[in-house]
Amino acid sequence: MHALFRLLAVGRLAASARTHARLAGLRAAFAAAVLALSLAGIAFLVAAGYQWLRWRLPAPEASAIVGGGFLVLALLVAVAGYLVVRRQRRRTEVPAVDPAAIGLATLAPLAGVVSRIPPGVLAAAVAGFVYGMRAREK
CATH class of the missing domain: 1.20.5 (Single alpha-helices involved in coiled-coils or other helix-helix interfaces)
Structure with a gap:
């Protein structure tokens, strides 16, 4: 039962993170537009200032x-x-949420599933993973 509550908490955190990421993307897009328009305005002001100085000085x-x-x-x-x-x-x-707690909450259901897998199957899966990683390194 506690694992279910942990999964719900992690799901809420993930939804909150997606919402914050979407808002950050919108802020970045508007900031980029404001930056581009501000740079264009500054460029015209600098050009006008230079022209004004050029009329008065060499x-x-x-x-x-x-x-x-x-x-x-x-x-x-x-x-x-x-x-x-x-x-x-x-x-x-100070982090708002402890990363270790999130990791444990997400891995707890996986640990329950892995504990029911026969050791021979687990050993074969790990050996296949290691063999695949060694082949990738070469």
Whole structure:
């Protein structure tokens, strides 16, 4: 009876994981669309800024200002990323569900089935598996 409850719990966890995976996929798709549109907008703004600088300054100075601005922006993003990663390392994550418990819950019914198989059949199956793995290595 307990094995049945464990199987139901694992089934619920699997359904929950599928739902979370589907939502993560949707978030990733929308994030990719937002990223692409944002990059296009930024590219047009940079081009307009360069043109504005080009009307007021010679080409080398305008290019140096735009390039230097991007280097400063890259430095700011690198420092922000370093700080975020350092903060995340300090946090200790506690798993929501113990992976060992999930493994035991899924293997418990299998152990009951395997215990009813004659030892000779089990030995032949293991020998076939090992033989197949050795053939694959060659």
